[in-house]
Amino acid sequence: MIYNSTNIQEIFEGLVNKKKHVILFGAGRCASECIKKINEYIWYLCDSWKTPDYITGDVCEKDYLYAYAPIEEFIDCIIDNDEEKQGKDFLYHEQTFQIKPPDYLKEVDTDHYIIIITTEKYENEIRHQLSHMDYLENMPCYSYNRNMHYYDNYSRGLIVDRVIIPYMEKMKTFLYWKFPENEYEVIKRLIEQGEYVCNGAAFQITTICNLRCKYCADYVPKMKKNRNMDVTQILRDIDTFFSVTGRCLYVQLSTAEAVLCVNLGIILKKLLQMEQVRFIEIITNGLSYPKDEEVVKLLANPKVMLVMSDYNMQEKTDESRKFYKEKGIRVNYLAKQRWKIEGTKPYDSKMSHADLIDCYMSCKQAKFCPLEIAEGRLTACGRIQRFVELSDFESNHDYLDFADYSTKKELKEALIRLNLDPYMDGCAWCAVPRQKPSEFIEPAEQLPYGVKGWD
Ligand code: SF4
Ligand code: SF4
Secondary structure (H helix, E strand, O other): OOOOOEEEHHHHHHHHHHEEEEEEEOOOOHHHHHHHHHHHHHHHHHHOOOOOOOOOOOOHHHHHOOOOOOHHEEEEEEEEEEEEEEEEEEOOEEEEEEEEHHHHHHHHOOOHHHEEEEOOOOHHHHHHHHHHHHOOOOOOOOOOOOOOOOOOOHHHHHHHHHHHHHHHHHHHHOOOOOOOHHHHHHHHHHHOOOEEEEEEEEEEEOOOOOOEEEEEEOOOOHOOOOEEEEEEHHHHHHHHHHHHOOOEEEEEEEOOOHEEEEEEEEHHHHHHHOOOOOOOEEEEOOOOOOOOOHHHHHHHHOOOEEEOOOOOOOOHHHHHHHHHHOOOOOOOOOOOOOOHHHHHHOOOOOOOOOHHHHHHHOOOOHHHOOEEOOOOEOOHHHHHHHHHHHHHOOOHHHEEEHHHHHOOHHHHHHHHHHHHHOOOOOHHOHHHHHOOOOOOOOOOOOOOOOOOOOO
């Protein structure tokens, strides 16, 4: 069994050019999800947009030659270990595929098939199982969730994976904001012209919080010095970032309790005056609310949305929500959002470059969370700024300092490069890849007073 990492563009080209077929492994809901996601990717890949000039390579890369064909056209059957499912049909939209036992693999011509594992939950077991089937020695096998987003070079598919899908998917999650119907057309044109497009930018305005959550994803209680960021620098960063950005879906204010930050009014006023800033999301724990009348008025602007999740402190969050409602301030209350262990001690797990790519490219946070700008420095993932602050972590790859670029052109090119680079050194220091899909914790467990260090 060959387990090389790949990407959907390469797989699709292989299926079309080499007339190969696909066998899926895992017939649950994950199979439908996997088919849907692969089709989305292929659809964007084959859609009519010119590959921007910064993607060099052969002619195929510039003028993509293949017409859209859904992955179902290449699927032969689905394997599943569950005897209850074997022999039945798996229905995807109007098409049916037979569910077969693993022994069926003995019959297939391994030169003409590839296997795609659809499930994340049983992925390791299936890999182990397949590795004992000697007759599959030369057959390529991929896991949708782990190694189908691997890129050695810049390519059209990389733009789909890193720019278009995160943008379009993120847009769908903002049910409370109405986006223009031609949003996709707009970002396609900008990408063609070599402009920088990103799905979100978070500006770190403070690291002061009124809680001390043990597993705070932003490591707020662990910081050496909690502080409000210099407001002049924040305003400068906002200008710098938007002077080189073609389209940004939304702005977020982070890192700790931003609604209580003393500079919130000045920052909001600035953002609300900017046409390029379309929506502003502010994350709050809801324990308290701002008292300054001017800030309250700014928060009531329809461009602003507060996002509050469950902190196990119902009485206080209810009171805040009541206050915000009375003032016409919109709150997106995520009552069902569940907590996972994130704020564990950063450590260097010494991943290989290939593993870093698989890790970063399959990380949902990397795909959908906003990039973060703090004190003149931009990172693709905010957690990487924390690793710099809290550990020995350093990288000459993961972040860029605005001050290092003397022209807008240079900065824009650097932003595009950072966005397209398929790995971050910091992922080796992160707890997120080690999370188990179904392992949740109690919300907002507090650190005892005075405890600052790690467990
Ligand atoms: S998780 Fe807790 S400590 Fe961290 S920013 Fe949110 S409320 Fe503050
Ligand atoms: S540092 Fe962690 S959260 Fe950020 S992209 Fe890497 S794995 Fe994902």
